[in-house]
Amino acid sequence: MKIEVDAERLAQEIDGLAAITEAEPPAVTRVVFTEQDLRARAWLRERCEEAGLAIRADAAGNTFMRWEGSRPELPAVATGSHIDAIPNAGRFDGVVGVLGGLEAIRALQRSGLRPERSIELIQFTAEEPTRFGVGCIGSRLLAGVLGPDADERLRGSDDTTLKMARTNAGFRGNLASVRLARGAYAAFVELHIEQGPILEREAIAIGVVTNIVGPASFFITVEGQGGHAGGVLMPDRHDALCAAAELIVKIESLARGSGSTDTVATVGICEVHPGAINSIPGRVKLGVDVRDTDGKRRDRVLNEMQRTAEQIAQQRQVQITTQMLNADEPAVSSAEVLAAIEQGCAEEELRSRRITARAYHDSSFMAKIAPMAMIFIPCRGGVSHRPDEYAAPEHIVGGVRVLARTLAELSHAH
Numbered sequence: 001m002k003i004e005v006d007a008e009r010l011a012q013e014i015d016g017l018a019a020i021t022e023a024e025p026p027a028v029t030r031v032v033f034t035e036q037d038l039r040a041r042a043w044l045r046e047r048c049e050e051a052g053l054a055i056r057a058d059a060a061g062n063t064f065m066r067w068e069g070s071r072p073e074l075p076a077v078a079t080g081s082h083i084d085a086i087p088n089a090g091r092f093d094g095v096v097g098v099l100g101g102l103e104a105i106r107a108l109q110r111s112g113l114r115p116e117r118s119i120e121l122i123q124f125t126a127e128e129p130t131r132f133g134v135g136c137i138g139s140r141l142l143a144g145v146l147g148p149d150a151d152e153r154l155r156g157s158d159d160t161t162l163k164m165a166r167t168n169a170g171f172r173g174n175l176a177s178v179r180l181a182r183g184a185y186a187a188f189v190e191l192h193i194e195q196g197p198i199l200e201r202e203a204i205a206i207g208v209v210t211n212i213v214g215p216a217s218f219f220i221t222v223e224g225q226g227g228h229a230g231g232v233l234m235p236d237r238h239d240a241l242c243a244a245a246e247l248i249v250k251i252e253s254l255a256r257g258s259g260s261t262d263t264v265a266t267v268g269i270c271e272v273h274p275g276a277i278n279s280i281p282g283r284v285k286l287g288v289d290v291r292d293t294d295g296k297r298r299d300r301v302l303n304e305m306q307r308t309a310e311q312i313a314q315q316r317q318v319q320i321t322t323q324m325l326n327a328d329e330p331a332v333s334s335a336e337v338l339a340a341i342e343q344g345c346a347e348e349e350l351r352s353r354r355i356t357a358r359a360y361h362d363s364s365f366m367a368k369i370a371p372m373a374m375i376f377i378p379c380r381g382g383v384s385h386r387p388d389e390y391a392a393p394e395h396i397v398g399g400v401r402v403l404a405r406t407l408a409e410l411s412h413a414h
């Protein structure tokens with residue numbers, strides 16, 4: 001099978017999409033259902049219409065671009081990723097899987113092959129947690145991990161509900177209609193940058209993802225007693241920030257002490273109230289992210305953390321409450337899809353290795369309704385979620401070529 005990838009056009013398209021941003025280029029900010037997100041969606045639809053794909057969107061804004069196969073009645077093979085971006089991010093996270101997926105389809109069209117199973121490119125809504133506090137909203141709804149109650153339950157930092165934001169963006173209809181049954185797709189494959197240093201360090205072109213960590217995220221609120229920084233003597237204090245600081249260090253040591261480096265914990269948000277230099281913090285809000293390849297080991301860390309919070313609350317006479325946002329199981333890739341990817345690497349004579357995904361992805365949830373696996377390509381220094389995120393053109397092309405072969409294999413193209 002002769003695969004021709006138009007590397008120059010793909011590079012131009014990645015740059016073209018990156019220019020649709022709220023941030024000062026080269027940074028990319030494109031938060032779900034904002035004006036930039038909608039401009040980017042419209043831009044993508046145009047590219048897909050040019051490729052002759054049939055386009056539909058569901059009530060959550062997940063958008064499906066379909067290349068009809070010779071047997072359209074069969075479950076399709078899908079690929080895809082996200083185009084939303086956290087503030088001040090890079091241009092490759094998610095985009096490589098969407099525009100690379102489009103180019104893989106175009107390359108198969110150019111090869112003269114016809115897939116038996118239709119091939120669908122999916123652009124998922126809100127992979128990033130920026131606006132609604134939880135990530136992968138579109139793929140969670142597709143997989144039934146989130147239900148229609150998310151419409152009112154998920155509220156953005158600007159106090160709009162998911163329902164308000166999606167309907168204002170033109171995605172109406174009942175959220176319950178988004179859910180797909182298991183088997184809706186014959187397979188799902190996502191191309192993505194590694195967002196870690198291993199492939200570059202080992203000079204390997206392709207990462208074949210065997211599993212995706214299970215993420216948990218939550219807010220912790222510490223309520224103490226505020227007061228005058230001069231007038232309240234130390235024995236009389238109930239300083240919320242000191243209590244939070246004790247808890248932060250404990251969260252770190254629980255992750256370090258879990259018995260595996262696959263356990264990671266991050267306190268990425270720390271809001272101090274009232275936030276004045278001469279006022280004792282009365283309230284602190286922490287945003288915490290804990291991940292592991294082993295769900296049970298991760299949950300042991302969460303339970304130990306909860307016990308510690310209760311002890312600190314008791315000792316310091318403060319109140320500590322936790323609001324869970326999500327606690328998802330790790331995802332495991334399908335042997336059939338892994339084999340198709342590795343066959344594609346062999347045909348392309350590209351060095352590959354099996355690897356764990358330490359960021360979560362829409363694939364984490366697509367795994368609940370279809371056999372799934374991911375294709376990783378190296379990114380410079382393992383850097384991601386920063387404007388200097390970079391994937392070399394030859395690595396992007398290599399990933400697209402392997403994806404094209406994988407889609408051809410899984411869709412029985414001939």
Ligand code: HGY
Pocket residue numbers: 127128129135358359360361
């Ligand atoms: O946080 C993550 O793992 C993903 O990049 N949203």
Ligand code: MN
Pocket residue numbers: 093128385
């Ligand atoms: Mn990301």
Ligand code: MN
Pocket residue numbers: 082093094127192361
């Ligand atoms: Mn991503």
